Amino acid sequence: MSSIDDIRRFRIEKLEALRxxxxxxxxxxxxxxxxxxxxxxxxxxxxRKKGVTTLAGRxxxxxxxxxxxxxxxxxxxxxxxxxxxxxxxEEEALSLFEEGVDIGDFVEASGTFFTTKREEKTLQxxxxxxxxxxxxxxxxxxxxxxxxxxxMRKRYLDLLSSQEVRERFYIRSKIISExxxxxxxxDFLEVETPILQPLAGGASAxxxxxxxxxxxxxxxxxxAPELYLKQLLIGGFxxxxxxxxxxxxxxxxxxxxxxxxxxxxxxxxSDAKKQRVFVEKVLKAxxxxxxxxxxxxxxxxxxxxxxxxxxxxxxxxxxHHALIADISSLSREEAKLTxxxxxxxxxxxxSTEKILDSIYKKSCRPKLIQPTFIIDYPTEYLPxxxxxxxxxxxxxxxxxxxxxxxxxxxxxELNDPIDQExxxxxxxxxxxxxxxxxxxxxxxxxxxxxxxxxxxAGLGLGIDRLAMLLTDSRNIRDVIFFPTLxxxxx
Numbered sequence: 422m423s424s425i426d427d428i429r430r431f432r433i434e435k436l437e438a439l440r441x442x443x444x445x446x447x448x449x450x451x452x453x454x455x456x457x458x459x460x461x462x463x464x465x466x467x468x469r470k471k472g473v474t475t476l477a478g479r480x481x482x483x484x485x486x487x488x489x490x491x492x493x494x495x496x497x498x499x500x501x502x503x504x505x506x507x508x509x510x511e512e513e514a515l516s517l518f519e520e521g522v523d524i525g526d527f528v529e530a531s532g533t534f535f536t537t538k539r540e541e542k543t544l545q546x547x548x549x550x551x552x553x554x555x556x557x558x559x560x561x562x563x564x565x566x567x568x569x570x571x572x573m574r575k576r577y578l579d580l581l582s583s584q585e586v587r588e589r590f591y592i593r594s595k596i597i598s599e600x601x602x603x604x605x606x607x608d609f610l611e612v613e614t615p616i617l618q619p620l621a622g623g624a625s626a627x628x629x630x631x632x633x634x635x636x637x638x639x640x641x642x643x644x645a646p647e648l649y650l651k652q653l654l655i656g657g658f659x660x661x662x663x664x665x666x667x668x669x670x671x672x673x674x675x676x677x678x679x680x681x682x683x684x685x686x687x688x689x690x691s692d693a694k695k696q697r698v699f700v701e702k703v704l705k706a707x708x709x710x711x712x713x714x715x716x717x718x719x720x721x722x723x724x725x726x727x728x729x730x731x732x733x734x735x736x737x738x739x740x741h742h743a744l745i746a747d748i749s750s751l752s753r754e755e756a757k758l759t760x761x762x763x764x765x766x767x768x769x770x771x772s773t774e775k776i777l778d779s780i781y782k783k784s785c786r787p788k789l790i791q792p793t794f795i796i797d798y799p800t801e802y803l804p805x806x807x808x809x810x811x812x813x814x815x816x817x818x819x820x821x822x823x824x825x826x827x828x829x830x831x832x833x834e835l836n837d838p839i840d841q842e843x844x845x846x847x848x849x850x851x852x853x854x855x856x857x858x859x860x861x862x863x864x865x866x867x868x869x870x871x872x873x874x875x876x877x878a879g880l881g882l883g884i885d886r887l888a889m890l891l892t893d894s895r896n897i898r899d900v901i902f903f904p905t906l907x908x909x910x911x
Contacts, residue, residue, distance in 0.1 A: 429556050435521050436554045442517070446554035451529055453477040458498035460534065464542060468534045473547055476501065477529035479581075480522060481559075490518060491543075494528065502543045503530045510546055518549060525555035573904050593888040593900055595711045597664060600684055600884070603703050609660040609686055614649035616642060616666065622866065623647030623805070624881075625858045626669040629679075642668035645881065647805065648866045650687050651834060655874045662686035664884070675896045676826055676886060679905045687879030692833045693817045696878045697794055700821065700829055701730050704792070711891055718893055719824045722790050730821070734797040739777065742785040748777060748799070749814065756780070770855025774801040787825040795820040804844040804860055806832035824890060831880030838870035 439446045452475045460467045460476065467474060478494030478501075485491050488507035493500055505515055509532075522528060532546040560582045572579040580587050601611070619638070621628030623645030633640050646663050653661045664684045671677060688696070708726045709715055715727040739745045745759060756776040757767045765779050777799075789795075796819045797812060806816035818832030835841050845862040852859035888900035898904035 425557065428558050432523060432554065432556045435523070436556070439521050439551060439554065444517075444521075444551060446551050448550070448552060451475075451477050451552055452531065452550070453496075453529055456498040457494070457496050457501045460501065460544075461499050461542065464534070468536070470533065473531045473533060474544070475529055475531040476503075476544055477552060478527065480524050480526050480528060483522070483524060488515075490515070492522075494530070502537075502541050503549075504532075504543050504545045505549065506545065510548060514549060521551065521554075523555065523558075525557070525559045526551065527553035527555075570906065573898055573906055574909065576902050589888075589892045589894065589900060590902065592711060592892050593884075596707060596887055596891060597682075597884060599707045599710045600703070600882075601664065603706055604662050604684075604686060607660070607699075609662045609688075610658055612650070612653060612658075612661050612663055613665070614643075614646045614653075614663055616668075618643050618649075620861045620863050620865075622860055622863045624667075624669075625804075625860055627671055627857045629668050629670045644669050646685050647687075647879070647881070648863060650685055650879065651874060651877070652866070652869050654687055654689050654877050655869050655872055659689040659875075660686070673905065676889075678885065678897050678901055681897070681901075682884040683881050684884060685879060685881045687834070687877055689875040689877050691878040692876065693796075693819055693831060693878050696831050696880055697730075697732075697819055700831065700880060700882070701792075704821070704828075707887070708891065717890060719890055720893070720895060722824060724824055724890070725791060728791075730792040730794050732794045732796060735781070735795055735799075736797065738785045738789070738795060739781055742788055743780050745777075745780070751777070768855065770851065772801060772851060772856070774799050775856065778802065786822055786827065789822040790824055793822045795822060800844075801847065803830075803832055804848050805835055805841070807835045807837075808840070826886055826889070827883075828886050828890075829880050829882050832878065834874070834877040834879055836870060836874040836876060838867050841870055842867045 436446050454475050455467070457476060457478065460474070476494065476496065478496035480492055481495050481500065482493045483490065490505040492503050492505070494503055505518055507515055528549055529552055530544055530546045530549045532544050534542065534544055537543055560578050605611070617640045619640060621641035621644045623643070624647065626644040628641040628644050631640050631642070632638070645667055646665065650661050650663060662684060664682070666680050666682055668680045670679065673679065705715070705726050708717060715725070717724040717726065736748050739748055743759065743763070745751060751773065753773040753776070756773045760767050760776050760780050763780060763783050765783055767776055797809065797815045798806070798818045800808060800814050800816050803816050803818050806818045809815040809817045816832060820827055820831070821829035835844070845860065845867065848860040849862045852861070885897050885900055888894070889897060892900060894900050
């Protein structure tokens with residue numbers, strides 16, 4: 422078998438031979454006047470058409486030689502067979518194809534349609550032209566790329582090799598379209614907020630830091646759009662949402678990528694309870710629209726969206742799965758010992774709440790398979806959430822967990838500027854103590870709150886994770902076109 426370098430050299434020789442014959446292997450124009458999908462979906466019309474039709478696409482297979490050649494092309498919408506036959510095309514055109522075309526090249530072909538004895542829909546070519554000469558061979562037809570990391574680095578080849586992979590990303594696109602449609606239908610306004618921010622707020626996470634030379638100031642890639650979106654509520658927009666990238670300088674695993682896509686929406690005169698009703702409605706609608714049914718296969722589990730979501734408190738979950746009787750009276754030392762029992766490492770600057778969260782993520786969340794609302798979180802856990810009326814040291818918040826994965830974080834938004842500043846100061850102490858995920862003291866946001874923000878609620882929904890669920894993918898990298906990877910060394 423020839424090496425890649427040998428193949429590349431042979432193909433460059435073919436490219437140069439084309440140029441010597443006055444043929445541009447990379448012409449600026451294509452004469453294509455129909456997609457393959459157009460033809461296949463309206464076959465009766467195209468097969469009766471008297472004039473020629475021009476199709477274009479990548480050559481996937483070549484069969485035959487001499488007086489008759491069959492080849493398949495793919496244009497992103499579908500695949501079709503093309504026939505080159507002596508007597509129907511000029512001999513020069515036939516020999517040129519034999520000598521100059523390889524699998525992977527883009528060509529166009531003009532002709533009329535017929536069906537073979539084997540019921541194969543086919544374009545009989547009157548003429549053809551080169552559109553792009555490929556210099557490297559495509560992955561082997563049946564096996565494609567086998568190296569998992571190589572699939573991520575060369576996603577374009579992974580997509581070419583697998584209809585299943587392409588379908589996965591079509592589903593991802595449908596999810597975003599349906600979310601946008603549902604929110605627009607509810608009169609939410611789609612907005613855009615800064616990705617480069619002077620402070621990385623809106624979530625507890627370690628940010629990426631950069632420097633703007635003209636302004637001579639440090640900036641951060643946003644970890645969440647939350648604080649800007651809530652300023653728009655203050656400015657008088659009652660319902661807003663944003664679909665976009667956020668960035669967190671954290672570890673990479675099956676549910677985390679340093680850059681990820683989420684939708685965040687905020688609604689004035691709403692609260693966490695009302696948002697529970699709304700997000701359940703939205704998730705059920707997206708599943709039904711995208712999958713066509715109310716159940717989803719996820720690994721060995723079947724997730725049922727036809728039933729009401731389960732509601733359980735954070736304390737109850739930890740009690741049931743981690744055997745912590747009462748989180749409200751748990752000391753930091755007791756939390757540390759429990760964490761170590763589950764094989765978790767505790768850092769010196771970790772608060773009791775952060776330790777509990779690690780325990781929850783390790784021992785509890787993976788066991789929550791059917792759609793579940795987790796409610797009643799400790800105040801320190803969500804410093805931007807409003808305190809729960811009648812429940813001491815708890816905030817009015819919830820998460821949605823499905824298949825052992827967190828999909829949504831939501832709460833009644835804290836709009837008391839004095840309370841907000843106090844919580845920011847507490848976060849600041851945690852940061853000084855070594856918690857690099859603690860939120861900064863955003864004084865400008867506090868000032869905005871002092872002008873008055875209506876009672877509101879909002880949430881963030883991870884789109885990558887939703888794509889994982891609806892495509893039965895077990896790794897977030899499978900649903901991101903180009904996930905973050907360590908640079909490859911030569």
